[in-house]
Amino acid sequence: xxxxxxxxxxxxxxxxxxxxxxxxxxxxxxxxxxxxxxxxxxxxxxxxxxxxxxxxxxxxxxxxxxxxxxxxxxxxxxxxxxxxxxxxxxxxxxxxxxxxxxxxxxxxxxxxxxxxxxxxxxxxxxxxxxxxxxxxxxxxxxxxxxxxxxxxxxxxxxxxxxxxxxxxxxxxxxxxxxxxxxxxxxxxxxxxxxxxxxxxxxxxxxxxxxxxxxxxxxxxxxxxxxxxxxxxxxxxxxxxxxxxxxxxxxxxxxxxxxxxxxxxxxxxxxxxxxxxxxxxxxxxxxxxxxxxxxxxxxxxxxxxxxxxxxxxxxxxxxxxxxxxxxxxxxxxxxxxxxxxxxxxxxxxxxxxxxxxxxxxxxxxxxxxxxxxxxxxxxxxxxxxxxxxxxxxxxxxxxxxxxxxxxxxxxxxxxxxxxxxxxxxxxxxxxxxxxxxxxxxxxxxxxxxxxxxxxxxxxxxxxxxxxxxxxxxxxxxxxxxxxxxxxxx
Amino acid sequence: xxxxxxxxxxxxxxxxxxxxxxxxxxxxxxxxxxxxxxxxxxxx
Numbered sequence: 001x002x003x004x005x006x007x008x009x010x011x012x013x014x015x016x017x018x019x020x021x022x023x024x025x026x027x028x029x030x031x032x033x034x035x036x037x038x039x040x041x042x043x044x045x046x047x048x049x050x051x052x053x054x055x056x057x058x059x060x061x062x063x064x065x066x067x068x069x070x071x072x073x074x075x076x077x078x079x080x081x082x083x084x085x086x087x088x089x090x091x092x093x094x095x096x097x098x099x100x101x102x103x104x105x106x107x108x109x110x111x112x113x114x115x116x117x118x119x120x121x122x123x124x125x126x127x128x129x130x131x132x133x134x135x136x137x138x139x140x141x142x143x144x145x146x147x148x149x150x151x152x153x154x155x156x157x158x159x160x161x162x163x164x165x166x167x168x169x170x171x172x173x174x175x176x177x178x179x180x181x182x183x184x185x186x187x188x189x190x191x192x193x194x195x196x197x198x199x200x201x202x203x204x205x206x207x208x209x210x211x212x213x214x215x216x217x218x219x220x221x222x223x224x225x226x227x228x229x230x231x232x233x234x235x236x237x238x239x240x241x242x243x244x245x246x247x248x249x250x251x252x253x254x255x256x257x258x259x260x261x262x263x264x265x266x267x268x269x270x271x272x273x274x275x276x277x278x279x280x281x282x283x284x285x286x287x288x289x290x291x292x293x294x295x296x297x298x299x300x301x302x303x304x305x306x307x308x309x310x311x312x313x314x315x316x317x318x319x320x321x322x323x324x325x326x327x328x329x330x331x332x333x334x335x336x337x338x339x340x341x342x343x344x345x346x347x348x349x350x351x352x353x354x355x356x357x358x359x360x361x362x363x364x365x366x367x368x369x370x371x372x373x374x375x376x377x378x379x380x381x382x383x384x385x386x387x388x389x390x391x392x393x394x395x396x397x398x399x400x401x402x403x404x405x406x407x408x409x410x411x412x413x414x415x416x417x418x419x420x421x422x423x424x425x426x427x428x429x430x431x432x433x434x435x436x437x438x439x440x441x442x443x444x445x446x447x448x449x450x451x452x453x454x455x456x457x458x459x460x461x462x463x464x465x466x467x468x469x470x471x472x473x474x475x476x477x478x479x480x481x482x483x484x485x486x487x488x
Numbered sequence: 489x490x491x492x493x494x495x496x497x498x499x500x501x502x503x504x505x506x507x508x509x510x511x512x513x514x515x516x517x518x519x520x521x522x523x524x525x526x527x528x529x530x531x532x
Contacts, residue, residue: 100494327499438524
């Protein structure tokens with residue numbers, strides 16, 4: 001039964017609705033997995049054992065009566081702890097907000113619950129989502145399940161690790177500069193940053209209003225599409241969403257003929273580890289073999305865009321935290337405090353210049369993408385750091401040091417992080433496919449086609465492989481004794 | 489509990505004076521929001 005927690009949502013949902021699998025049994029398995037793995041991996045800040053079991057029993061009753069609520073009925077999910085779930089605190093991974101209990105669910109959580117999802121807990125993260133490592137001084141460091149001495153990536157590290165280890169079937173993360181995509185890449189999972197404005201952020205703690213996105217973190221691309229169908233949509237409570245904020249999955253693609261993928265070598269492939277570059281080259285060959293046409297393009301304003309991303313992100317972050325910082329500075333972790341101090345020095349003129357650069361960058365990138373459907377780039381261009389190896393002062397640049405993610409957040413375009421392979425020491429690595437605004441359907445269809453060809457998702461992190469061997473050994477021992485009993 | 493109420497509670501516990509209303513509004517209102525357009529859609 002161990003493998004059940006790694007099946008995709010559709011398979012599990014079919015088993016539940018055809019009454020072959022009880023939601024209660026599924027939640028019991030999930031809770032047991034959390035109990036086994038969470039003390040080491042620290043993927044959760046808060047686990048809702050009672051609430052999730054109650055929801056599972058209700059789901060079981062409904063399904064027995066033939067009342068299927070939606071595509072996620074009975075599916076266990078983790079929610080990053082910057083997103084409100086009624087009945088739990090939203091700590092933001094901080095000491096400052098550890099006792100803050102919001103009164104309502106976030107819009108995305110209401111949608112997930114309406115589709116039948118069961119929330120198993122609030123996932124750990126880098127404090128206030130402001131960092132790329134998920135080393136959290138208040139709730140513990142989220143460890144990478146592929147190597148416990150390494151970071152999981154951040155800031156949605158807990159969501160990624162929960163999914164990678166079967167502590168939840170899928171999760172929600174947030175992405176302001178790469179916080180969904182980097183941890184997905186470093187943990188061997190799939191992360192989607194949707195188009196800015198496709199998914200409502202109402203009921204979530206802001207980091208930077210201009211860049212904040214909520215998106216799915218899953219084991220497969222197909223699951224990401226399914227989750228997106230549930231959470232996308234216009235919300236009058238989030239001014240960034242629009243009347244065309246909707247998503248419908250397209251038919252699966254089995255070859256990529258007619259798909260043109262742009263590769264921008266400058267910036268995106270700079271400073272990449274040779275081994276990770278080789279994986280990208282193999283991924284490109286695979287896409288070509290599937291029928292895609294690869295073309296090389298250049299994007300303008302890349303240096304300016306990097307500057308603008310930092311200016312906007314840091315100043316908006318500071319703007320939100322200013323009323324807290326004045327009197328409660330000592331409740332913040334050292335790296336987040338350093339980052340916020342940087343934001344306090346940004347001038348209004350710099351901020352406005354950065355927003356103008358952003359506009360130029362979006363327009364010129366769209367022009368360069370006129371002849372291409374998608375862009376492809378590395379996700380992580382460096383290896384996951386050892387835990388504790390980066391000083392608080394250095395951590396402000398971690399996302400830029402690890403991944404080619406922040407500039408895509410500046411664009412607001414949809415970006416899908418998925419596996420490009422495994423390194424010599426068995427660590428997962430990722431690549432990123434980027435589409436034009438609101439073209440998630442094609443992005444996900446291409447990603448799914450590539451994923452089907454490579455099947456990286458079949459591998460399990462080391463800690464679970466060891467457990468699998470142990471479980472099998474125990475099962476064999478039990479079988480042996482049963483045989484002995486029979487012989488006797 | 490709303491975030492502004494939580495902040496007020498924190499301040500009270502720390503023996504600090506009440507925060508002014510202007511600051512409360514700043515907590516909940518986004519500082520800047522923009523919208524992306526679909527390809528071919530008018531910017532008007």
